[in-house]
Amino acid sequence: MKNENFERYQRQLLLKEFGIENGSEGQNRLLKSKVLVCGAGGLGSPVLTYLAAAGIGNIGICDSDVLSESNLNRQILYCESDLGKQKALLAKERLEKFNSDVFFETYCERLSEENIESIFRKYDIIVDAVDNFPTRYLINSAAYKNGLPLICGAVCEFDGILTTIVPKEKTACFHCIYPNKPGENITKTVFGILGAIAGTIGVMEALEVIKFILDLNCLKNKLLVFNGINNSFRIKDLQKRNNCPSCSNI
Amino acid sequence: MKVKVNGQEKEVGQNVSAANFLSSIGFDKNSGVVECNLKILKTEELDKVVLKDGDSLEVLRFVGGG
Numbered sequence: 001m002k003n004e005n006f007e008r009y010q011r012q013l014l015l016k017e018f019g020i021e022n023g024s025e026g027q028n029r030l031l032k033s034k035v036l037v038c039g040a041g042g043l044g045s046p047v048l049t050y051l052a053a054a055g056i057g058n059i060g061i062c063d064s065d066v067l068s069e070s071n072l073n074r075q076i077l078y079c080e081s082d083l084g085k086q087k088a089l090l091a092k093e094r095l096e097k098f099n100s101d102v103f104f105e106t107y108c109e110r111l112s113e114e115n116i117e118s119i120f121r122k123y124d125i126i127v128d129a130v131d132n133f134p135t136r137y138l139i140n141s142a143a144y145k146n147g148l149p150l151i152c153g154a155v156c157e158f159d160g161i162l163t164t165i166v167p168k169e170k171t172a173c174f175h176c177i178y179p180n181k182p183g184e185n186i187t188k189t190v191f192g193i194l195g196a197i198a199g200t201i202g203v204m205e206a207l208e209v210i211k212f213i214l215d216l217n218c219l220k221n222k223l224l225v226f227n228g229i230n231n232s233f234r235i236k237d238l239q240k241r242n243n244c245p246s247c248s249n250i
Numbered sequence: 251m252k253v254k255v256n257g258q259e260k261e262v263g264q265n266v267s268a269a270n271f272l273s274s275i276g277f278d279k280n281s282g283v284v285e286c287n288l289k290i291l292k293t294e295e296l297d298k299v300v301l302k303d304g305d306s307l308e309v310l311r312f313v314g315g316g
Contacts, residue, residue: 039316041316042315042316043316044316129316130316131314131315131316132314132315133312133314136314153316154313154314154315154316155313155315155316156311156312156313156314156315159311159313160313161310161313177283177310178283178310178312179283179290180283180290180292180293182312182314183280185280185281186280186281186312186314187314191315193315198316223310225256225310234256234257236256236308236310239288
């Protein structure tokens with residue numbers, strides 16, 4: 001780590017996991033990491049902000065959408081004057097001002113079977129912060145196939161879920177959590193989302209990324225289930241499924 | 251008799267199907283995944299499975315937004 005960066009990260013360098021005691025090894029690991037955030041919306045906004053704040057050295061931002069007014073209740077990276085502009089580009093512009101140590105690359109395209117592997121190949125860790133089930137199954141399969149750790153968070157109404165999937169350790173994947181894919185009653189319904197619920201899970205996704213890089217206790221084979229109405233956080237054990245179409249033959 | 255739902259004990263009457271029980275706790279059987287004693291139950295199986303004392307259910311709704 002360069003000396004001029006010391007002050008910026010001073011408060012987290014006080015944490016022994018980062019840290020001054022081991023010659024800033026933890027912080028150096030963050031600065032050398034390459035993390036792709038899929039989705040720059042309600043989850044992606046806090047994920048990107050806290051990854052940039054922590055000093056992740058290389059962050060990819062993937063989102064094909066332009067900003068609309070109905071995004072603004074939860075997508076806290078953006079302003080009213082940004083309406084109609086490409087979200088990935090807006091996020092890059094904002095976050096570069098926030099932390100110039102970080103290199104940002106943008107992908108203003110929808111992830112598909114055709115482009116996903118060439119994008120994923122450039123990164124060490126993938127974050128799933130997208131807003132729909134088909135893309136989640138796609139991201140999960142591609143990450144598992146390419147041996148990339150995947151931090152997966154999702155929200156719906158007052159509920160949120162979060163898990164960390166590590167293919168090299170053969171942990172349970174997103175398809176193991178939801179082996180029966182949701183029907184159209186789910187995929188075609190626009191559910192309510194409160195900004196603070198997406199914010200809670202998004203911040204925790206960023207924390208999982210940081211903990212994974214620092215070899216700290218992550219949610220491997222565990223699903224955190226959050227309910228914002230009951231103020232409950234429950235951790236459910238997960239099991240890799242022998243017949244899982246996404247991970248059982250890898 | 252008693253069953254566990256997401257780790258919490260609940261009282262259930264005799265000869266109650268998983269579908270009827272889930273309905274009684276406000277869970278739409280098409281809105282997520284149901285496990286009984288670690289085995290995933292398909293939606294069409296929920297009417298046929300009759301709960302027994304000590305069964306452990308895990309109910310997880312589909313959460314996929316962002």
